[in-house]
Amino acid sequence: MSTTQDSMDIRYTGEKGPLFNLAFKTGLLTVVTLGIYRFWQKTRIRKYIWSSVDAGGDTFEYTGTGIEKLLGFLIAVVFLAIYIGIIQMVLFYAGLSVMVDPQRASPQEMIAQTIALYITFFAVLPFILYAVYRARRYKMARTRWRGIRFGMEKGAWGFVWRAMGYGFLAVITLGILTPLQTFRLEKYQADRSYYGSARFTQTGKWTELYPAMKHMLIGIGILVLSFALIGGGAVSENVGLIGFGGFAAFVGYVWVIIGGIHYGVQSFAYLTANKVLGDDIHFTAAPRTGFVIKTYIVGGLLVGLLASVAFGIVGTIAAAFIPLLQNGGGMIAFGIVMAVGYVVALVLTQALSLILITQPILAHYIEKLEIVNADGLNRIAQREAETGVDAEGFADALDIGGAI
Amino acid sequence: MQKTEAHFFNGLTAGRHEVHVALSDDRQAMIITGDTLPEPLRWSLMDLRALHDTSHKDRLTLTRHADTGDEAPRDPARLVLHDPELIAWMHRTRPGLFRTDLHKGTWRKVFLYSGGALVAAGLMLFVILPAMANTLALIIPVEREIAFGKVVVSQMERVLGRTEKKSLSCENLAGRAALTTMLTRLTENQEMEYQISAQVFDHGMVNAFAAPGGQVVILRGLLDNAQGPDEVAGVLAHEIGHVESRDATRHALRTAGSAGLLSMLIGDFTGGTAIALVGEHLMTAAYTRDAEAAADLFALDMLQAANVDAAGFARFFDEMDGLKGIEIPAYLSTHPVTAERAEQARGFAQSQSGTRPILNDAEWQALRNICR
Numbered sequence: 145m146s147t148t149q150d151s152m153d154i155r156y157t158g159e160k161g162p163l164f165n166l167a168f169k170t171g172l173l174t175v176v177t178l179g180i181y182r183f184w185q186k187t188r189i190r191k192y193i194w195s196s197v198d199a200g201g202d203t204f205e206y207t208g209t210g211i212e213k214l215l216g217f218l219i220a221v222v223f224l225a226i227y228i229g230i231i232q233m234v235l236f237y238a239g240l241s242v243m244v245d246p247q248r249a250s251p252q253e254m255i256a257q258t259i260a261l262y263i264t265f266f267a268v269l270p271f272i273l274y275a276v277y278r279a280r281r282y283k284m285a286r287t288r289w290r291g292i293r294f295g296m297e298k299g300a301w302g303f304v305w306r307a308m309g310y311g312f313l314a315v316i317t318l319g320i321l322t323p324l325q326t327f328r329l330e331k332y333q334a335d336r337s338y339y340g341s342a343r344f345t346q347t348g349k350w351t352e353l354y355p356a357m358k359h360m361l362i363g364i365g366i367l368v369l370s371f372a373l374i375g376g377g378a379v380s381e382n383v384g385l386i387g388f389g390g391f392a393a394f395v396g397y398v399w400v401i402i403g404g405i406h407y408g409v410q411s412f413a414y415l416t417a418n419k420v421l422g423d424d425i426h427f428t429a430a431p432r433t434g435f436v437i438k439t440y441i442v443g444g445l446l447v448g449l450l451a452s453v454a455f456g457i458v459g460t461i462a463a464a465f466i467p468l469l470q471n472g473g474g475m476i477a478f479g480i481v482m483a484v485g486y487v488v489a490l491v492l493t494q495a496l497s498l499i500l501i502t503q504p505i506l507a508h509y510i511e512k513l514e515i516v517n518a519d520g521l522n523r524i525a526q527r528e529a530e531t532g533v534d535a536e537g538f539a540d541a542l543d544i545g546g547a548i
Numbered sequence: 549m550q551k552t553e554a555h556f557f558n559g560l561t562a563g564r565h566e567v568h569v570a571l572s573d574d575r576q577a578m579i580i581t582g583d584t585l586p587e588p589l590r591w592s593l594m595d596l597r598a599l600h601d602t603s604h605k606d607r608l609t610l611t612r613h614a615d616t617g618d619e620a621p622r623d624p625a626r627l628v629l630h631d632p633e634l635i636a637w638m639h640r641t642r643p644g645l646f647r648t649d650l651h652k653g654t655w656r657k658v659f660l661y662s663g664g665a666l667v668a669a670g671l672m673l674f675v676i677l678p679a680m681a682n683t684l685a686l687i688i689p690v691e692r693e694i695a696f697g698k699v700v701v702s703q704m705e706r707v708l709g710r711t712e713k714k715s716l717s718c719e720n721l722a723g724r725a726a727l728t729t730m731l732t733r734l735t736e737n738q739e740m741e742y743q744i745s746a747q748v749f750d751h752g753m754v755n756a757f758a759a760p761g762g763q764v765v766i767l768r769g770l771l772d773n774a775q776g777p778d779e780v781a782g783v784l785a786h787e788i789g790h791v792e793s794r795d796a797t798r799h800a801l802r803t804a805g806s807a808g809l810l811s812m813l814i815g816d817f818t819g820g821t822a823i824a825l826v827g828e829h830l831m832t833a834a835y836t837r838d839a840e841a842a843a844d845l846f847a848l849d850m851l852q853a854a855n856v857d858a859a860g861f862a863r864f865f866d867e868m869d870g871l872k873g874i875e876i877p878a879y880l881s882t883h884p885v886t887a888e889r890a891e892q893a894r895g896f897a898q899s900q901s902g903t904r905p906i907l908n909d910a911e912w913q914a915l916r917n918i919c920r
């Protein structure tokens with residue numbers, strides 16, 4: 145705890161072993177209870193992670209409960225069951241005229257059918273965005289530091305319309321207006337966020353996110369160039385040119401992916417450094433893209449390696465059962481062993497990716513944060529408890545929300 | 549328990565209070581004192597709870613069980629202990645320290661909400677979606693239904709193993725002529741809503757199905773198993789009954805809705821799987837008992853009008869029943885055969901007179917060889 149006069153360090157103290165044990169154990173419980181325990185699993189893992197974040201010697205606290213998540217899920221299911229069931233049938237009915245056989249259809253018919261299918265996606269999109277906002281609001285409402293609640297105002301539908309509008313703008317400009325989308329949506333959410341009585345404000349300008357987009361634009365440039373090369377090679381029947389174009393396309397593709405990660409990391413840094421809490425509490429954020437990419441690659445390889453060892457062991461054990469397959473009982477035992485082994489290996493893989501990818505990246509973001517003018521924090525007062533949140537039930541029903 | 553240092557947060561402001569904690573004289577409570585506290589606080593040991601599932605090794609965060617409006621019944625104030633001895637003492641003497649408490653009535657809520665979710669899903673699957681499917685099936689224009697039927701048949705063909713090069717449809721000319729003869733005999737002089745077209749797929753399964761818009765498909769296995777053309781005519785008439793009452797369309801619409809609902813739980817919204825499900829579902833899932841009974845009655849009337857002996861239809865049910873012991877024929881799983889249905893057909897046959905075979909021997913042989 146290095147609290148100087150006015151700046152406060154934030155540290156992450158979580159470890160691999162205990163988090164792995166917790167994730168693996170609760171993962172198995174989730175399987176045994178046919179998924180019901182997942183609400184408690186999520187709660188317990190968050191409690192561990194939140195309690196590992198230490199700002200100036202005081203740790204964060206996650207106060208969400210498993211039971212409220214279960215209730216929120218049940219509410220969301222009732223609503224979505226009705227909505228999705230009806231919308232699906234109406235769209236299916238409307239889509240009958242464009243239904244075609246993929247193997248015998250003309251391209252126009254295929255396009256019409258594809259559009260009909262995607263209408264379903266767009267019919268659910270508002271709820272996905274709604275769920276995104278509600279999930280963030282729920283996490284804020286269940287986070288405390290020094291006994292004081294974080295919070296976020298209502299406003300999910302306002303978020304939905306903005307997200308669809310800015311998303312549309314970003315798509316029709318081929319991604320050029322992505323910074324506008326990123327900035328405005330984050331500002332919408334940040335400006336509605338609180339720590340106790342103090343409100344967050346997002347300052348800064350959306351155009352200042354363009355430097356973070358640099359590598360994405362370079363990658364797109366290389367891709368465009370490579371297509372021109374391939375096209376030119378095809379016209380002049382120059383195989384060397386086509387080969388070079390193909391190589392350039394590969395480079396451009398990788399560049400775009402890495403550029404995308406860079407944009408994610410650096411736009412977070414910019415947006416965090418330009419947030420203000422209350423009147424004068426600021427933040428500095430300096431996460432490094434290199435670290436995040438390295439963790440993805442090394443962690444991903446490790447998870448892949450360990451997971452394949454786990455699945456290999458399952459296969460070996462299963463092979464040992466094959467001599468028993470002569471009778472019917474052996475067949476059933478074999479099936480059970482295979483299923484159990486497969487599920488255990490899957491839970492193991494999830495727990496591994498939590499400790500080898502998610503946690504290190506999270507820790508990096510947190511360690512690179514600093515609070516400036518931290519003295520102002522002492523004067524912040526409590527805010528009302530928030531009971532109306534649906535405990536991210538929609539996010540769970542729609543299967544969004546990521547690792548933690 | 550010695551007097552020891554701790555951090556206290558009063559749950560009202562974010563300020564940190566340096567405090568001392570000590571056991572009260574009656575050993576029933578913890579007394580918290582500090583320069584920044586207006587007066588000493590007394591926390592009853594009974595009410596003490598600690599945060600669980602934390603990563604902390606060097607601290608223990610305490611709170612109190614209290615009936616607040618919070619997500620859990622907890623006092624918002626926090627007391628953070630750093631003294632290892634005190635932490636060990638707490639673990640040793642307070643077995644209920646990490647207990648989870650629930651607000652009153654939580655279980656009732658869980659029970660009610662679960663019941664509500666089950667009822668809503670059940671209502672959707674078994675009442676609302678079928679009712680909607682009925683309505684939509686009645687208002688759908690016939691051209692659309694026919695186009696949809698073609699897709700369904702092609703989907704079935706793929707499921708049954710059609711390859712790029714080879715269609716499953718059997719094209720033997722004499723066989724097709726025999727099938728047309730059978731169809732004409734059944735449908736002539738009938739008020740038909742749909743133009744029925746029948747075809748045979750080269751597949752060993754004993755099955756037949758009706759697709760939306762008037763297409764009936766018979767699988768070769770059914771022809772191989774049949775003793776005579778009257779049996780096939782009975783089955784064909786039954787499938788035409790499904791066509792005329794739009795059972796397949798209704799079923800497809802209902803499946804689309806249910807698939808959408810169920811895929812929400814698995815997490816697929818693009819509808820791609822929903823469409824695929826419809827095709828497979830049409831083949832594997834049974835129509836309702838009422839739809840079957842209605843199609844049977846329709847078939848018997850049709851056979852009567854065409855002067856075809858319904859005994860063949862009854863015999864078909866008997867043969868299905870005989871096959872049951874060996875392997876469950878696919879036809880049974882899609883059209884549940886009951887003894888009553890066979891009996892009904894038999895009884896009907898006895899009342900018939902002046903029947904004549906639907907195909908002559910040569911035509912019947914041609915139909916059986918339609919896939920050669």
Ligand SMILES: [Zn+2]
Binds near residue numbers: 882
């Ligand atoms: Zn039937």
